[in-house]
Amino acid sequence: MKSRYKKLRLLLGDQLNIQHSWFSRKDQSVLYVLMEIRTETDYVWHHIQKACAFFAAMEGFAKMLNDNGHDALYLTLDDPANLQSFSANCDALIEKYGIESFEYQLPDEYRLDEELKGYCGTLKMHAQVYDTEHFYTTRDELGTFFSGKKGLLMENFYREMRKKHNVLMDGKEPTGGQWNFDEDNRKKLPKNHHPYPPLLFDNSVQAQYDRIRNAGIETIGTIDPQHLYWPVNREQALKLLSYFTENCLPLFGTFQDAMHTDEWSVYHSRLSFSMNTKMLSPKEVIEAAIGAWEQNRKAIAINQLEGFVRQILGWREYMRGIYWLKMPGFEMLNYFEHHRKLPDWYWTGKTKMNCLQHSIGQSLNHAYAHHIQRLMITGNFALLAGIKPDEVDFWYLGIYIDAIQWVEITNTRGMSQYADGGLIGSKPYTASANYIHKQSNYCDNCHYDRTARTGENSCPFNSLYWDFHDRHRDKLSKNIRLSMVYRLWDKLTRVDREAILLRANFCLENLEEL
Numbered sequence: 001m002k003s004r005y006k007k008l009r010l011l012l013g014d015q016l017n018i019q020h021s022w023f024s025r026k027d028q029s030v031l032y033v034l035m036e037i038r039t040e041t042d043y044v045w046h047h048i049q050k051a052c053a054f055f056a057a058m059e060g061f062a063k064m065l066n067d068n069g070h071d072a073l074y075l076t077l078d079d080p081a082n083l084q085s086f087s088a089n090c091d092a093l094i095e096k097y098g099i100e101s102f103e104y105q106l107p108d109e110y111r112l113d114e115e116l117k118g119y120c121g122t123l124k125m126h127a128q129v130y131d132t133e134h135f136y137t138t139r140d141e142l143g144t145f146f147s148g149k150k151g152l153l154m155e156n157f158y159r160e161m162r163k164k165h166n167v168l169m170d171g172k173e174p175t176g177g178q179w180n181f182d183e184d185n186r187k188k189l190p191k192n193h194h195p196y197p198p199l200l201f202d203n204s205v206q207a208q209y210d211r212i213r214n215a216g217i218e219t220i221g222t223i224d225p226q227h228l229y230w231p232v233n234r235e236q237a238l239k240l241l242s243y244f245t246e247n248c249l250p251l252f253g254t255f256q257d258a259m260h261t262d263e264w265s266v267y268h269s270r271l272s273f274s275m276n277t278k279m280l281s282p283k284e285v286i287e288a289a290i291g292a293w294e295q296n297r298k299a300i301a302i303n304q305l306e307g308f309v310r311q312i313l314g315w316r317e318y319m320r321g322i323y324w325l326k327m328p329g330f331e332m333l334n335y336f337e338h339h340r341k342l343p344d345w346y347w348t349g350k351t352k353m354n355c356l357q358h359s360i361g362q363s364l365n366h367a368y369a370h371h372i373q374r375l376m377i378t379g380n381f382a383l384l385a386g387i388k389p390d391e392v393d394f395w396y397l398g399i400y401i402d403a404i405q406w407v408e409i410t411n412t413r414g415m416s417q418y419a420d421g422g423l424i425g426s427k428p429y430t431a432s433a434n435y436i437h438k439q440s441n442y443c444d445n446c447h448y449d450r451t452a453r454t455g456e457n458s459c460p461f462n463s464l465y466w467d468f469h470d471r472h473r474d475k476l477s478k479n480i481r482l483s484m485v486y487r488l489w490d491k492l493t494r495v496d497r498e499a500i501l502l503r504a505n506f507c508l509e510n511l512e513e514l
């Protein structure tokens with residue numbers, strides 16, 4: 001069929017960047033397409049809130065393009081014309097409209113990058129790929145920065161980014177005289193201290209929900225489809241950003257590592273979904289935070305601001321760089337050769353361990369847990385228990401609202417499971433009940449005794465912590481940052497060590513019952 005469309009531009013679900021140069025000009029010969037397809041809904045068990053939020057944000061984005069005078073086609077899951085894959089749908093549209101060229105933006109996921117490169121190879125027409133114009137860095141910038149240097153230390157990369165983009169710099173010196181204020185950022189929530197409640201929106205995603213259910217797609221977690229509280233458009237994302245800078249930023253750093261049974265987001269921004277879908281750019285988020293600090297230096301101390309900037313300009317860009325440097329091999333890494341199955345209670349939260357019950361419970365209820373819950377509760381336990389990294393990745397890639405492989409796998413397999421043998425972390429992130437108690441109130445009402453290492457009621461983290469280090473002595477004992485751990489272990493009597501390992505063995509044999 002002859003039509004006015006000459007060019008097909010594919011937009012992926014995490015490419016909702018209205019500030020992209022593509023949209024600065026209206027071109028009647030361009031047809032944009034976004035699609036809900038089974039290849040994207042089925043590669044993992046997504047949280048139902050995540051699936052609905054993505055579809056609602058995509059659909060809203062297509063509508064906004066049309067309202068702004070562009071031509072956008074939105075293929076719903078149940079559209080009879082939907083062939084349920086990017087290539088099949090694009091082929092059909094090319095044929096239907098007599099399209100003469102195909103364009104897309106660089107996918108953030110290796111899987112899709114390969115798929116679309118392959119697809120372009122099959123086309124007998126001009127095909128072109130564009131940058132997403134979202135990140136501070138290009139895909140290969142981290143690799144170039146570390147080339148010829150020893151190690152891949154995040155701190156070095158972060159400082160370079162600060163200088164390069166002139167973020168929190170006074171000339172050549174870091175603002176506040178220090179690059180890093182992490183030391184000030186490890187407080188537990190005091191008794192009777194109530195953080196600002198999270199800002200919640202009220203979106204009906206009933207239509208998206210019904211399509212997902214009618215298609216029989218397997219999902220996890222809970223939802224009220226009449227009241228989805230995640231932002232699904234740029235306007236809401238900007239509101240969430242303002243709410244954060246006004247209310248949460250003043251204490252963000254101080255309580256960054258704090259966990260509490262009554263608080264599911266503490267002072268965290270909950271901006272990851274808005275950024276990962278590109279409704280917000282990292283630059284505007286950082287600029288908003290710096291702007292708030294400049295206007296109110298009395299309320300927002302530099303450690304609060306720096307802690308936040310570090311997460312985005314440092315960790316987020318760093319993880320993306322590592323991903324493109326190390327994929328596809330990264331998905332196969334399993335340094336400790338862990339092969340145990342993920343306990344079933346990761347999918348239900350039904351465990352007697354209070355910290356895990358809460359962290360998993362809130363993940364199922366809100367599709368969200370903050371960084372320390374992900375790293376030091378669910379991740380820490382999986383590592384100590386020797387769970388297979390594939391299983392751990394599968395869980396993290398599905399359950400969180402912000403989970404997209406480039407940032408999920410680097411955090412999970414790398415930072416949290418140390419399956420990369422120390423590429424990202426200089427030592428494994430492991431902890432016993434001591435740390436969990438220091439940062440939270442979880443242990444106060446737990447079935448287990450946080451102070452005991454042996455015995456029926458002893459906290460499983462305590463024996464598993466030592467068992468992990470004992471088990472992997474050959475791989476870890478030369479790490480200078482762990483010398484204290486091994487010194488303490490060796491100081492225990494043989495009888496004590498055996499009793500701890502016996503308890504750990506019991507826990508490992510009975511993971512499902514813990």
Ligand SMILES: Cc1cc2nc3c(=O)[nH]c(=O)nc-3n(C[C@H](O)[C@H](O)[C@H](O)COP(=O)(O)OP(=O)(O)OC[C@H]3O[C@@H](n4cnc5c(N)ncnc54)[C@H](O)[C@@H]3O)c2cc1C
Nearest residue numbers: 268269270271272311315316370371374375402403408411
């Ligand atoms: C095991 C594990 C899995 C994770 N999986 C994901 C994931 O799938 N998607 C994801 O976006 N983040 C992931 N993270 C990183 C981090 O936990 C989340 O970005 C953060 O919890 C999101 O909540 P927030 O927006 O309230 O973050 P805040 O605490 O408010 O931080 C602000 C922003 O900084 C960025 N950020 C903070 N820490 C990191 C980090 N380590 N890596 C990259 N960006 C960071 C995020 O964009 C975040 O929105 C994971 C961390 C761990 C330990």
Ligand code: SF4
Nearest residue numbers: 353355433443446459
């Ligand atoms: S006692 Fe152990 S299992 Fe219970 S909450 Fe504390 S760390 Fe978690």
